[in-house]
Structure formats: C-alpha cells, structure tokens
Amino acid sequence: MRPGRERPRWGRLRRVASSRVRLSWVHLILGGALLMPYFLLAQVAVGAYGGGVNALDSLPLSFAAYAAALPLIAATGLFGLVRPMSVAAARALCGVPGDRLAEGPARTWAARWRTSAWWTLHLGVGALVSGISLAVPPMAVVLIALPFVSALRELPLGFGWFNTGAEPYVAPVLGIGLLAGVVLCAAGTGALLARLAPVLLGPTAADRLAAAEERAADLAVWGRLARELHDAVGHALSAVTLQASAARRVLDSDPGFVREALAAIEDTTRRTVGELDAVLGLLREGEGVAAGAGAAGPAPTLAADLDGLLDRSRACGILITARQDPGPVGDWGRLPAIASREGYRIVQEGLSNALRHGEGPVDLRILVRVRGGHEELEITMTNDPATAPESRTTGGRGLRGVAERAALLGGRVEAGPQEGRWQLRAVLPLGGGPR
Structure with a gap:
C-alpha cells in the first residue's frame, strides 16, 4: 500500500x-x-x-x-x-x-x-x-x-x-x-x-505601519457601527418587549392601555428603523456618510431627542426622575455635536440596562460643570438592580460600548454598585474633539 x-x-x-x-x-x-x-x-x-x-x-x-x-x-x-x-x-x-x-x-x-x-x-x-x-x-x-x-x-x-x-x-x-x-x-x-x-x-517597515493603521481605522469604524446597532436596536427591542408584555397582561381589562402600548411600539419601531437605515447606510457607503448619517437623518442628540427618549422609556412603565442643568453652556443646543450625540447614546444604554435588569425608579442627572478650568458633561444614572451583575446574560457589551464612547472623547466611565443601588457615571470633556 x-x-x-x-x-x-x-x-x-x-x-x-x-x-x-x-x-x-x-x-x-x-x-x-x-x-x-x-x-x-x-x-x-x-x-x-x-x-x-x-x-x-x-x-x-x-x-x-x-x-x-x-x-x-x-x-x-x-x-x-x-x-x-x-x-x-x-x-x-x-x-x-x-x-x-x-x-x-x-x-x-x-x-x-x-x-x-x-x-x-x-x-x-x-x-x-x-x-x-x-x-x-x-x-x-x-x-x-x-x-x-x-x-x-x-x-x-x-x-x-x-x-x-x-x-x-x-x-x-x-x-x-x-x-x-x-x-x-x-x-x-x-x-x-x-x-x-x-x-x-x-x-517595508513603513508599509507594515500603514497596514496596521488602516486595520486600526477599519476596526474603529466597525466598532462604532457595532455600538450604534447595539444601543439603538437593543434599547428599542427592550422597550418593545416590555410594552408588548404589559399589553398582553391587560388585554381584556384595559383596552385603553393596550392602545397606548401599541402606539408606543409603533413609534419606537418607526424611529428604530430610521436609525437602522442610517447605520446600514454607513455600511453601504463607507465612513464618509457619518457626517450626515445617510439619508435617514442625523444621529439623535441630547439637545433634540432626550425628551422623546425619556417619554418612550416612561411608557414602558419605568419611573424616571430627570434633573438637567446645562451649567456654563446655558443651553443644551450649545453642546459640541459629538458630545451631545455620544451623551444621548450613553443615556440610552443606561435606560436599556434599567429596563432589562433593574427595578424601581431611575434617577438621571445630566449637568455641565467646570473642573480644573475645563468644562465637563457628567451623566449619572442610578437605579435598584433586580439581578446581580454576575447573573446578567448580555456579556456586558453595552457597558463596554459606553466605555468606548467615553474614551473616544477622552472621558471616563464608572459602573457598579453604589450604596446598595446600581450606578452608571460617565464624564465627557467638552474642550476638544474626538481622539
């Protein structure tokens, strides 16, 4: 043989x-x-x-x-x-x-x-x-x-x-x-x-360095798209799941609530489809579309879309207490566009975590203050955890995305138990652009 x-x-x-x-x-x-x-x-x-x-x-x-x-x-x-x-x-x-x-x-x-x-x-x-x-x-x-x-x-x-x-x-x-x-x-x-x-x-060494930089840029773009999909679609699915579950339980006893829940589901899915189209537009046309976010419209920001986000989250049955202080800038519309956009996504991810893993009221505080001669945007969200962090099944991808968003602006994120409650705190500097 x-x-x-x-x-x-x-x-x-x-x-x-x-x-x-x-x-x-x-x-x-x-x-x-x-x-x-x-x-x-x-x-x-x-x-x-x-x-x-x-x-x-x-x-x-x-x-x-x-x-x-x-x-x-x-x-x-x-x-x-x-x-x-x-x-x-x-x-x-x-x-x-x-x-x-x-x-x-x-x-x-x-x-x-x-x-x-x-x-x-x-x-x-x-x-x-x-x-x-x-x-x-x-x-x-x-x-x-x-x-x-x-x-x-x-x-x-x-x-x-x-x-x-x-x-x-x-x-x-x-x-x-x-x-x-x-x-x-x-x-x-x-x-x-x-x-x-x-x-x-x-x-050559220069070729290897250029290839590494190109690879790093590609990974950064894919990471940004992954964060956008996770935050936008993940939050919408959590909200729709809770609203549909609540409507199913009171389907026979409270038709008015069911109609409100269905209207909220329709509004949430419509907005999410728009955000999904924007992200898919980035995938189809490349990073150059990021400035305009494609044909589906600009990315949501704290200045324009925070109130709607809070209203949709409250429609899921969660009690949210929000305190907002624009501080030295005087007006949320004067925030740098990238800080306003990333701040909105951080709040969105925090509310998604509260919907999936929390119970009880959510305390949200957003303020701008001066520290060391530099302005900072501080976002603090506190709620009672229904499940221990170790038992969560999402793998912590949302919190990693929040940390990456803050790191892009040179900021920092702290998340964990605080006096018996779960606290998410993000600090974003407002003095410069993304790093």
Whole structure:
C-alpha cells in the first residue's frame, strides 16, 4: 500500500514543479519583452556613438546597448506604480505567497529603491533568458537532426567537423544537452527571482505601519457601527418587549392601555428603523456618510431627542426622575455635536440596562460643570438592580460600548454598585474633539 500511495504524491509534485517552471519561464519572457523599448532607445544612442553602425549588426554593440538600457530601467523602476504591477506578476507567475509581498504603490524611497532593483533584475535577466530561449532551441534541433540529414552537414554553419567517423552521432547528445541547459537556466533563474521577490517586493517597515493603521481605522469604524446597532436596536427591542408584555397582561381589562402600548411600539419601531437605515447606510457607503448619517437623518442628540427618549422609556412603565442643568453652556443646543450625540447614546444604554435588569425608579442627572478650568458633561444614572451583575446574560457589551464612547472623547466611565443601588457615571470633556 505504501508504494502505491507514494506514486501519486510524487506525480503531483512533478506536475507542480513543471507548472512552476513554465510559469516562471513566462515571467522571464515577459521581462525580456518589457526590456525591448529600453534596448531600442539605447541602441540608437550606442549606434550614434559608434559612428552610425547598427548595434544589431555587432555583438559587442548589442551588449553595449543592453548595458546602457539597464540604468534607464532602474530609473523607471523608481515610480511608485511599478511595484503593484511587479507584485501581481510575481504572485501569479513566480508562485510567491501574497502575504509575503507588499500591497499598493511604493511610497517611501527605501521601497522605491528596492522595487527599482527588482525591476532591473527582472527585465535584465529576463532579456538574457529570452535571448537564450530564442537562439538555442533552433541550434539544438539542427544538432539532433544532423546525423540523419546529410545536407545539413554541407551547409556553411560550422558543422563540417561532424562529417567523419562516429562524430555525427555525438551531435544529438549535444543538442539534447543544450535543450536541457535552457530548461535548467530558466528554472534556476525563475527560482532565484522567486526567492528574491519577498526581499525586494516585500513590505517595508513603513508599509507594515500603514497596514496596521488602516486595520486600526477599519476596526474603529466597525466598532462604532457595532455600538450604534447595539444601543439603538437593543434599547428599542427592550422597550418593545416590555410594552408588548404589559399589553398582553391587560388585554381584556384595559383596552385603553393596550392602545397606548401599541402606539408606543409603533413609534419606537418607526424611529428604530430610521436609525437602522442610517447605520446600514454607513455600511453601504463607507465612513464618509457619518457626517450626515445617510439619508435617514442625523444621529439623535441630547439637545433634540432626550425628551422623546425619556417619554418612550416612561411608557414602558419605568419611573424616571430627570434633573438637567446645562451649567456654563446655558443651553443644551450649545453642546459640541459629538458630545451631545455620544451623551444621548450613553443615556440610552443606561435606560436599556434599567429596563432589562433593574427595578424601581431611575434617577438621571445630566449637568455641565467646570473642573480644573475645563468644562465637563457628567451623566449619572442610578437605579435598584433586580439581578446581580454576575447573573446578567448580555456579556456586558453595552457597558463596554459606553466605555468606548467615553474614551473616544477622552472621558471616563464608572459602573457598579453604589450604596446598595446600581450606578452608571460617565464624564465627557467638552474642550476638544474626538481622539
């Protein structure tokens, strides 16, 4: 059984190896083709310097034109867009894993010089392999056919010394050796380029830093969207659940309350659908929509939407005592927009927690005061916990979201038991924008 298993595995390895050799050969031929414009331009300069002699008619002048083309190739390799093209070719034809190569244009000079070195190496070596691939196979075919076609030995091709004895039959061996040499040359240079690609086209320290910053920005956007969904939809579902439960219990005895509960459910779901559309608009159109919150309207704020939030929460049967003091700003409308928006979400999450886990009245205090010469928005919410914090099943995601919102503004959050009651306290500085 073991030999039978080994045979297919070696067959697969041979197929993979031959496929890589073919692709790397194509990669080298592509490099030779890309070198031709540089070579033709250098040929004109070399021919003019050599007294008007065509560089193609002289092997030394051809090599001089080839050498003169390399600095031109190196200069064009400094352009930033050369790297993505080289990376795409190396990934597709050299078999280099994508995570070992850099993404995007080269932005720093260190990355540009490394790309220039790769570009010069690829085109320079590719031109040599292309020349060998074009010149050697016809010669090898002639050598293989030489013993069987006597007319070839009469041609002025330098094969006259194969005319005597057994020497004509040595020619096929030489021809096969030349073909094997071409294959080995292409395979070796292709393997060399595949090994050097991560070194010359791999990410630099600046690329890794840019990728990390982009990843952090993406995570920040996703975290913000997750908080918006959790706070808006979570609060609405909690309120609708309580209102529907209360209406079901008094369905036969108090139709008036049922109508009020259904009206409150309708209003809550309508507003939540609008907020959900705004968040989905951010997902569809990107972060740039955040300033206008999409077509569904601006995000809710303390100045415009706090009273409605309190009324809807009271309609769920919870007693809320709210004390508001705009303090030095004099008017809630003068609060910074981001502080007003994040403050509204913090109050919303606190009321959601009170609806899900609390009992008894909720004391809400929102005030602006000056501390250390700086204005602060302080939100304090206190209620009697119906369940211990350890027994809650939501995983504390809401409180983590509240802490993240405060941290974005450089503020702080405290949540926990306080004199037998549950207290949530958030402090948001009003002196600057988000960090």
